[in-house]
Amino acid sequence: MAEDLKTNDSLWDEYNPSEYMRSAKSGVDEALVRRISLEKEEPEWMLSRRLAALAIFKEMPLPTWGPDLSRLDLDKITYYAKAMEGQAQSWEDVPIDIKNTFDKLGIPKAEQEVLAGVGAQYESTVVYHSLKAEFKRQGVIFEDLDVAVKKYPELVQPYFMKVMPVSLHKFAALHGAVWSGGTFLYIPAGVKIKEPLQAYFRMNAKGMGQFEHTLIIVESGAQAHYIEGCSAPRYGVDSLHAGGVEIYVKEGARFRYSSVESWSKDAYNLNTKRAIVEKKAHMEWVGGNFGSNTTMLYPCSILVGEGASADHLGVAFANQGQIQDTGAKVIHVAARTTSNIVMKSISKNGGKSVYRGLVEVGPGAEDAAVSVKCDALLLDEFSISDTIPVMKINNASATIAHEASAGKINAEDLFYLRSRGLKEAEAAAMVVNGFIEPITKELPLEYSVEMNRMVELEMENSVG
């Protein structure tokens, strides 16, 4: 991300004309699913899976827990729209309005300066994808998933929607039926990539839905860091993001997945992210949730190999009209597995943040160790913070510690900063940035700066 990038509302809220929407229809049915599959020239097995997912979607009710989703009119969402044909080989080949959007988001600049590879999705399809030659030579595959389904079926088919089955919940089923675009990342055994790879997902048109699928396979002993960013302009009508992320971390591998979500405050962000972590492997989730009107997002690690471990670090900022229902799930299946969950939430102007977590220690998870820490800041008397951790303990040898606290900004901290000449809102923003520092410090510098600026933006007009 460009260091001099100015984060403000107009950055995300500007939108381009969307002539391509004339041929797009709202609502989802079998004809649409078949059309998506046909246009992508998918193999038969993928179409079969899409149709099976659609059948499950139609039967499944909305979740009965969590935020109220009954006002989301699924018939008014546009599930598939292509802004351009094919995929550009260079940014110069991307249509100018789309390129300008990604320029403003700082993606091409970041590609040159800090990234090993980048993908850019606009509406339902990926418009640009690249990977540095040195990593291609080492056998790394970083592709649009639409392309990978046809180019690497032997790698995609065994993993696709295995850790995130379509039966998981209604929006996983919807995703299985209409998924489009996304990322396929394959890191061969022993390959270590120091620079992060990034994908950016942009919704542009009114009432759009985005359903990108990210499939990542990290072979034994490999290491990588992958970052996802996303945004959409605000129109005043609902939009929907129901993406899917599946990560397979093989024996002794280490993988970090970071995401900064800035969907518009019209958007329902009902995302599913799950990882399977094998013997002595390590998975890290680092997330920031700032946008959308309703977020339901609980990254999940399933620790299936002895000595596997997972870290879940997250920040959620709920401002006026927002419900940030986020958390973490860790399922300890194997012996001597460990997990560490650190969540920070901020609620302001009547916003509601919820930590919803599950830690499950299975009967075979001898000597599992779990640490959970959740802190909430409430910036005014209109806001709400809920913490709902569930701990299912099925093994006597487990060591589990969960700690949570909630409160307001320390008045002494504010007083001190104001005495140094800061305005009240600036001082409050500084305190909040300090509060989330354990999370931002885990991001590359450019991204932690962006997250801090997003906090400052959310804190504008704050009275502390």
Place this chain on the structure above:
Amino acid sequence: MQSLINLQTEKTIKIEAGDDTFLLERISKDDCLPERDFTLAENAHARYLLLMEPGVSLEKIRRFWHLEAGASLQTYYLFLEAKSGTWQLQHHLADRAKIESHSLFLGREQDSLEVKASYDFAGRGSFGRVQVDAWLDGDSRLRYDADLNVLATAQQSDTRVDMRLRLASKSARGQLIPGLNIAANDVRAGHSASTFQLSKEDLFYLRSRGLSPEAAQKLFALSLSRNFVKGLGEAELSAEILSLISARL
């Protein structure tokens, strides 16, 4: 003046300010009211022991406490055996009301207990400390929800719940859910949940003193029980409880 009240068939009970009242409710298989409402009047103080004796098998039991302004309550919920059932323990606190709540569940064999405890802090300056301890042996099961609900009117409240679980057998299962729902900003609120473990050093020490692992587990449960009765302040009752627990172990 202290008064001990053995609760019998009263469905609603109101405690006025003045006395130091100790309420004892024994729930046995022959004698149990499914629902009971308590009110602590303004500035009243009471202690309450709910003793669930062995052999009780009830589907649903509900106890509701309303603490008026400035009232203070210590509750002791002791579950010695539960064949099955769901308990609802509800507490509502007005301004400056204070609660200290202790729960102990010692499960064994096929015991199965589900507790939904809620603590609604509605009043300004209300205070709560909730401690839940469980020791599960055999095939016993426990699900314990302890929700602290800090309402928008409860500014300057101070609340906390701590839950601890020990599984003493391979087939015991426990679920702890310490919820924290906060709608006021000028508050202190926290919760924790953890498993008890004897460290390797502790176990080595106990074994070097000739204690088998099973005996060490029992000692552990007795230690929890002693902590539980410590605040009761009723010597005879405490002795009876410890005796009941020892017999079960």
